[in-house]
Amino acid sequence: MRQSQGIEPGGRAGAPRTHTRYRAAAMLAAGALILGACTGGSSDGSSGADASAGGGEAGGYPDAQITFVVPFAAGGPTDTVTRLIAEPMATELGVEIVVQNVEGAGGTVAAEQVANAEPDGYTVLMHHIGMSTAPTLYPDLPYDPTEDFEPIGLVTEVPMTIIGSPNFEPNTMEELLAYVEENIDEVTYANAGIGAASQLCGLLFETATGLDLTEVPYDGTGPALDDLLGDQVDFMCDQTTNTAENIQSEAVKAYAVTTPERIEALPDLPTTEEGGIGDVAVTVWHGLYVPGGAPQEIVDALNSALLVALQDENVISSLADLGTAPVEQDRATPDAHAEHLQSQIELWRPIIEEAGVTAG
Numbered sequence: 001m002r003q004s005q006g007i008e009p010g011g012r013a014g015a016p017r018t019h020t021r022y023r024a025a026a027m028l029a030a031g032a033l034i035l036g037a038c039t040g041g042s043s044d045g046s047s048g049a050d051a052s053a054g055g056g057e058a059g060g061y062p063d064a065q066i067t068f069v070v071p072f073a074a075g076g077p078t079d080t081v082t083r084l085i086a087e088p089m090a091t092e093l094g095v096e097i098v099v100q101n102v103e104g105a106g107g108t109v110a111a112e113q114v115a116n117a118e119p120d121g122y123t124v125l126m127h128h129i130g131m132s133t134a135p136t137l138y139p140d141l142p143y144d145p146t147e148d149f150e151p152i153g154l155v156t157e158v159p160m161t162i163i164g165s166p167n168f169e170p171n172t173m174e175e176l177l178a179y180v181e182e183n184i185d186e187v188t189y190a191n192a193g194i195g196a197a198s199q200l201c202g203l204l205f206e207t208a209t210g211l212d213l214t215e216v217p218y219d220g221t222g223p224a225l226d227d228l229l230g231d232q233v234d235f236m237c238d239q240t241t242n243t244a245e246n247i248q249s250e251a252v253k254a255y256a257v258t259t260p261e262r263i264e265a266l267p268d269l270p271t272t273e274e275g276g277i278g279d280v281a282v283t284v285w286h287g288l289y290v291p292g293g294a295p296q297e298i299v300d301a302l303n304s305a306l307l308v309a310l311q312d313e314n315v316i317s318s319l320a321d322l323g324t325a326p327v328e329q330d331r332a333t334p335d336a337h338a339e340h341l342q343s344q345i346e347l348w349r350p351i352i353e354e355a356g357v358t359a360g
């Protein structure tokens with residue numbers, strides 16, 4: 001993996017702004033969005049709350065605004081999923097939820113911030129597969145994903161797609177592999193930093209092809225996609241929650257999806273297996289976390305609100321449009337989440353070590 005020299009991520013003027021409605025909505029509300037809970041509150045009728053953070057005691061949790069921390073830039077796939085479930089969760093919990101984007105270091109800056117936050121249930125982290133790759137990628141990671149957090153539950157598993165900029169020459173996976181090999185010093189690959197899903201996919205692509213990509217890191221794949229749409233970078237691998245609409249509208253070149261079977265939302269998009277690089281197989285699981293030591297009542301309250309949100313019609317239909325779905329209820333439990341995190345850490349460690357990639 002080579003880092004790009006002199007390519008300023010996202011800085012290029014004139015990069016066309018987004019045109020996907022979910023992202024447009026997210027961009028409008030970039031930074032912080034208050035998802036108000038109707039005064040009716042949750043099904044038990046408890047009333048909405050004041051703005052200041054709660055008293056820390058679990059009794060009567062929640063009684064104040066909750067912050068959902070997203071480790072990547074607004075408008076990207078992790079941000080989109082977070083905003084989708086935050087709304088029904090706010091209604092269920094009867095308080096406001098603010099979405100805060102804390103970018104940097106492939107998601108580890110946000111994770112460290114939440115690991116060190118008060119375990120009072122008012123700071124919640126949304127993170128993904130990056131939670132399981134960071135321990136191997138960052139030898140000096142300042143937190144332990146399995147010790148410093150209480151898992152709340154898995155949310156969704158999102159397929160990834162390999163896409164190219166509108167004017168990028170290759171039109172098929174076969175052409176992409178040949179073109180990248182022939183132009184390896186010129187071709188650029190965008191990702192959201194070491195620890196991001198887009199970086200992991202790039203790592204799998206390099207391992208499967210033996211090609212050493214020039215990677216351009218961004219604070220999120222939202223801004224990366226903007227630059228790709230503006231032909232500022234050549235190709236990337238990103239979640240359907242960020243790419244599906246651009247692929248459906250043929251605004252980008254599309255080469256493959258990283259799932260064993262083609263997906264309903266993109267029936268004409270071949271799999272990486274069909275494209276001859278079947279080892280590039282990954283779906284991006286997402287889950288919610290609170291700081292370690294948070295009382296069980298808080299974990300239970302957030303989990304039950306999550307279970308309701310995952311059955312919400314708007315969440316189900318929106319995720320389907322974006323090529324994915326909520327996880328099954330029995331996988332959205334704290335225990336199932338903790339087990340999945342542990343098994344993923346063990347799955348990715350040897351693959352990352354084999355690739356010889358570490359941060360810093």
Ligand code: ASP
Binds near residue numbers: 072198
């Ligand atoms: N989740 C994306 C990634 O890891 C980044 C983002 O959400 O913006 O690549």
